[in-house]
Amino acid sequence: MPVAVEIPKEKWTGSIRKVTLGATAAEGGTRTKTVTVGGETTLPFLHFEGEIPHAPVIAFEVQDIHPADWSPVLLKAWGEVTKDPAAWAKKAEELGADVILLRLRGVDGNGNPTSAKQSAATVKAVLGATGLPLVVRGPGQAERDNELLVAAAEAAPGERLALGLCEDKNYRTIVAGALAHGHLVVASSPIDVNLAKQLNILISDMRLPLDRVLMDPTTGALGYGLEYTYSVMERLRLAALTGDGMTQQPMICFVGEESWRQKESRAAEGVPVQWGDIEKRAVTWEAVTATALLESGADIIVLRHPNNIGIIRDTINKLMAH
Amino acid sequence: MALSGLEIYKLLPKTNCKECGFPTCLAFAMKLAQKQVELDACPYVSQEAKEALSAASAPPIRLIKLGSGAREVQVGNETVMFRHEKTFFNKPALALRIKDTEAADAIAAKAAVVNAYSVERVGMNMTFGAFAIENASGDATSFANAVAAVRSKSDLPFVLMSDNADALKAALAKEGGHKPLLCAATAGNWEAMAAVAKAGGVSLVVRSSDGLDELADLTTKLGNAGVTDLVLDPGSRDLGTSLAQVTQLRRLALKKNFRPLGYPIITFPGEVAESEEGEIVAAAQYIAKYAGIVVVDHFDPAVAYPLLTLRLNIYTDPQKPISVDPGIYEFNHPTTNSPLLTTTNFSLTYFSVAGELDSSGLPAWLMVCDAEGMSVLTSWAAGKFDAETIAKSVKSTGIADKLSHKKITIPGLVAVLSGELEEELPGWEIQVGPREAVDIPAYLKVWK
Numbered sequence: 088m089p090v091a092v093e094i095p096k097e098k099w100t101g102s103i104r105k106v107t108l109g110a111t112a113a114e115g116g117t118r119t120k121t122v123t124v125g126g127e128t129t130l131p132f133l134h135f136e137g138e139i140p141h142a143p144v145i146a147f148e149v150q151d152i153h154p155a156d157w158s159p160v161l162l163k164a165w166g167e168v169t170k171d172p173a174a175w176a177k178k179a180e181e182l183g184a185d186v187i188l189l190r191l192r193g194v195d196g197n198g199n200p201t202s203a204k205q206s207a208a209t210v211k212a213v214l215g216a217t218g219l220p221l222v223v224r225g226p227g228q229a230e231r232d233n234e235l236l237v238a239a240a241e242a243a244p245g246e247r248l249a250l251g252l253c254e255d256k257n258y259r260t261i262v263a264g265a266l267a268h269g270h271l272v273v274a275s276s277p278i279d280v281n282l283a284k285q286l287n288i289l290i291s292d293m294r295l296p297l298d299r300v301l302m303d304p305t306t307g308a309l310g311y312g313l314e315y316t317y318s319v320m321e322r323l324r325l326a327a328l329t330g331d332g333m334t335q336q337p338m339i340c341f342v343g344e345e346s347w348r349q350k351e352s353r354a355a356e357g358v359p360v361q362w363g364d365i366e367k368r369a370v371t372w373e374a375v376t377a378t379a380l381l382e383s384g385a386d387i388i389v390l391r392h393p394n395n396i397g398i399i400r401d402t403i404n405k406l407m408a409h
Numbered sequence: 410m411a412l413s414g415l416e417i418y419k420l421l422p423k424t425n426c427k428e429c430g431f432p433t434c435l436a437f438a439m440k441l442a443q444k445q446v447e448l449d450a451c452p453y454v455s456q457e458a459k460e461a462l463s464a465a466s467a468p469p470i471r472l473i474k475l476g477s478g479a480r481e482v483q484v485g486n487e488t489v490m491f492r493h494e495k496t497f498f499n500k501p502a503l504a505l506r507i508k509d510t511e512a513a514d515a516i517a518a519k520a521a522v523v524n525a526y527s528v529e530r531v532g533m534n535m536t537f538g539a540f541a542i543e544n545a546s547g548d549a550t551s552f553a554n555a556v557a558a559v560r561s562k563s564d565l566p567f568v569l570m571s572d573n574a575d576a577l578k579a580a581l582a583k584e585g586g587h588k589p590l591l592c593a594a595t596a597g598n599w600e601a602m603a604a605v606a607k608a609g610g611v612s613l614v615v616r617s618s619d620g621l622d623e624l625a626d627l628t629t630k631l632g633n634a635g636v637t638d639l640v641l642d643p644g645s646r647d648l649g650t651s652l653a654q655v656t657q658l659r660r661l662a663l664k665k666n667f668r669p670l671g672y673p674i675i676t677f678p679g680e681v682a683e684s685e686e687g688e689i690v691a692a693a694q695y696i697a698k699y700a701g702i703v704v705v706d707h708f709d710p711a712v713a714y715p716l717l718t719l720r721l722n723i724y725t726d727p728q729k730p731i732s733v734d735p736g737i738y739e740f741n742h743p744t745t746n747s748p749l750l751t752t753t754n755f756s757l758t759y760f761s762v763a764g765e766l767d768s769s770g771l772p773a774w775l776m777v778c779d780a781e782g783m784s785v786l787t788s789w790a791a792g793k794f795d796a797e798t799i800a801k802s803v804k805s806t807g808i809a810d811k812l813s814h815k816k817i818t819i820p821g822l823v824a825v826l827s828g829e830l831e832e833e834l835p836g837w838e839i840q841v842g843p844r845e846a847v848d849i850p851a852y853l854k855v856w857k
Contacts, residue, residue, distance in 0.1 A: 092621045092670070095660040135653050277790070309715060310530065311757065312784075314722040317697070318493040325491070350761070350847045351715075357768055361528035363711025371689055375715045378693040379723075382652075398686040402694075405648040405681075 109220025115245035119218025125337035134409035146186035147179035173216035193226030203238035240264035275303040302336035308345035343391030414442035476566025484701030485673035502538025508545040509555035524563035535717035544571030574601035612638035625669040673701030732782030745813035753780035761846035769850035796829035
């Protein structure tokens with residue numbers, strides 16, 4: 088007697104909000120394409136029980152000032168282009184990125200603070216060089232973020248930039264900037280379901296529609312807290328699918344930044360021989376971090392190494408085919 | 410319906426004989442309720458109790474053991490879909506595939522390298538778990554020779570891969586009695602495979618070419634033939650479909666208690682990929698999602714290390730903060746003139762800092778504060794790593810008696826604590842160290 092196996096399917100009641108980055112000329116911006124993420128009604132890539140209308144997308148990180156502190160492996164791979172953010176963004180688009188993450192470092196190559204005016208000019212230059220939507224991040228100190236991100240918001244009205252990081256310390260200023268100039272925010276909380284939820288509530292209370300909010304659960308790199316991020320993302324996604332409206336934002340993961348900060352991606356000498364070749368190890372470190380977070384619900388993966396877009400795109404395509 | 414620990418306890422002998430390995434019958438009952446042990450471990454359980462318990466007590470995903478001695482590998486016995494629900498228990502074994510068509514000296518060399526590979530992380534040694542030796546030649550003698558060649562270099566368990574039952578029988582004779590896994594029984598050959606597995610007392614992979622119905626049909630037939638130590642290969646060689654299949658298998662076992670598919674899973678990342686990069690990504694997916702054995706076709710330390718690290722991360726028990734003992738740690742024979750650094754007792758933080766201090770070759774003292782097992786920034790944000798905590802540690806450890814100076818270096822990430830710490834530790838000079846552990850050696854070189 089052949090056995091008939093009944094495939095167990097979960098009946099999810101909630102879904103992820105759709106969020107569109109970028110605006111075309113018709114929509115009040117200047118982008119040649121927009122990117123929509125979200126809309127899932129099931130866990131990552133489980134097509135047999137729900138809809139996944141939008142594939143996860145890939146962003147490349149571009150910085151306003153040449154990142155001399157980056158791993159030599161990265162600097163070698165990008166070459167001269169890192170000295171000009173507009174040329175860098177153009178190159179990232181040519182390599183197939185869906186979105187550009189522009190990071191405003193806050194200090195120039197000599198360690199002097201950059202001005203809001205400079206930041207605004209960089210945002211305009213990058214917008215001029217690429218037709219892709221932008222996520223714009225500040226240096227990561229709340230006060231400087233406020234100064235530079237508000238300048239970025241003003242410089243590009245109606246472009247639907249995603250401004251970040253928007254944290255509990257500074258969300259008022261960033262959300263106000265997004266409201267005033269037609270942008271999105273990246274709501275960032277430190278690896279905690281309740282804090283993520285609370286921040287979404289605060290942002291929503293300021294009347295920014297939730298279809299203009301991306302969620303950054305805080306990325307831990309492979310070997311450096313990945314398991315915490317992985318589980319918080321799974322918990323957020325499960326909460327969203329079971330109907331918790333304040334956890335239903337698409338998630339963005341700063342994979343490149345975290346992965347390339349670690350010793351495994353930087354140190355060629357003075358490490359155990361069991362670590363193997365620096366270049367292959369470092370590139371793999373980023374690819375494995377990205378894969379694990381795609382499996383746990385990432386909608387936007389931000390990478391740093393140009394070669395990893397090929398394999399991560401291929402993986403997403405394979406997981407989306409059904 | 411699963412029974413509770415107390416319900417199970419009522420059916421046990423209640424003699425607390427300890428022969429099951431647990432101190433009391435109640436403790437054993439609790440483990441049974443959590444499906445972490447088998448009822449067979451109790452030698453005195455009555456027949457009625459056995460029948461009453463058998464349905465409820467067997468782990469929903471059978472525990473399969475490969476190999477022997479220190480290199481035994483256990484897979485299966487998982488109890489949750491998501492690691493945050495409890496934890497994942499038995500780390501998947503990484504197995505390197507070796508084909509019997511490769512040159513004999515190349516086989517031996519590869520086997521020796523992988524056998525010896527061990528990489529340390531947070532105090533744990535991570536290694537490959539097995540070799541998968543494939544009868545790619547189709548020739549039984551070549552297969553047996555390859556098996557003998559690998560065995561001469563390694564005592565790791567083997568997955569013996571052939572669709573020829575006689576070739577597997579011959580290979581078993583050369584394998585050395587380390588409980589290999591035979592691979593694979595299919596709809597076409599399961600009877601012959603069952604006979605070899607049964608005669609050898611070894612476990613067997615069941616492979617479906619037509620989805621889960623066929624798989625369940627095969628495991629049922631094999632069970633009726635007396636072969637119950639099984640590992641599943643649901644068959645798909647497509648990344649997306651196989652993710653769906655392994656998820657369905659796990660759900661069927663855990664949520665439906667569906668016995669015919671309650672076994673660990675073997676995966677072949679190289680067979681779903683067109684490139685080595687593709688294999689790496691597929692292996693990462695299978696480590697995160699439900700594999701018991703992951704057979705890879707390439708070995709490179711630069712890839713093995715990240716994959717083994719992912720396995721460590723995913724299988725870390727989320728219920729326990731991983732911490733080290735607070736106190737004073739010495740590096741490179743410090744003297745009274747050596748610098749004193751401080752950090753928290755989160756194990757990852759400790760091992761990052763300790764690794765750098767150690768490899769710098771420079772003497773130093775490290776004071777590890779009790780920050781409830783949290784990292785520097787997390788514990789600072791939670792108020793568990795502040796000036797008061799650091800000052801308290803300085804006093805309780807008596808570190809001042811070991812130093813001729815009164816200088817303490819705090820992590821750069823908490824530079825903001827300097828002022829308060831000066832007040833808490835009068836007479837001490839508070840120094841601010843680097844933000845990242847990787848910059849510690851450079852800091853020590855210029856430390857005054």
